[in-house]
Amino acid sequence: MNGQLLSERGQALVEVVAALPALLLVGLVLMQLVAVGYSAVLAGGAAEAGALALAGGGDARTAVKHALPGWSQARARVDVSGGTVRVRLRPPSPLKLVARKLEVSAEAAVELP
Numbered sequence: 001m002n003g004q005l006l007s008e009r010g011q012a013l014v015e016v017v018a019a020l021p022a023l024l025l026v027g028l029v030l031m032q033l034v035a036v037g038y039s040a041v042l043a044g045g046a047a048e049a050g051a052l053a054l055a056g057g058g059d060a061r062t063a064v065k066h067a068l069p070g071w072s073q074a075r076a077r078v079d080v081s082g083g084t085v086r087v088r089l090r091p092p093s094p095l096k097l098v099a100r101k102l103e104v105s106a107e108a109a110v111e112l113p
Helices: 002-055 060-067 096-101
Strands: 076-081 084-089 104-109
Touching (some): 002 060, 002 076, 060 076, 060 084
8 A cells, every 4th residue: 555655646646747738838828928928918008108298399219218227228220210119128138039029019199299
């Protein structure tokens, strides 16, 4: 009986160790999806801040940079055309290729006088 219990424990340990890579991969994918969603929210808020700055006669690029947290400022690209501000933002990712492929963008516009 005791030998069988040890055998079952060993089997359970092998199954857990075998499942760990899959669990880690699922966790990393979920974290990446959260990062993409958060980046999309940040890009939207920054684009709106840039458009509001344009409406008030200010500099849209400066407003966008101030609206973004420090880690994302280097990952952002800002395009201003007329009254439209477009912000592209790469989410944080351990792989640069993944970050490039998952780039998010947001656009906000105002009517200029």
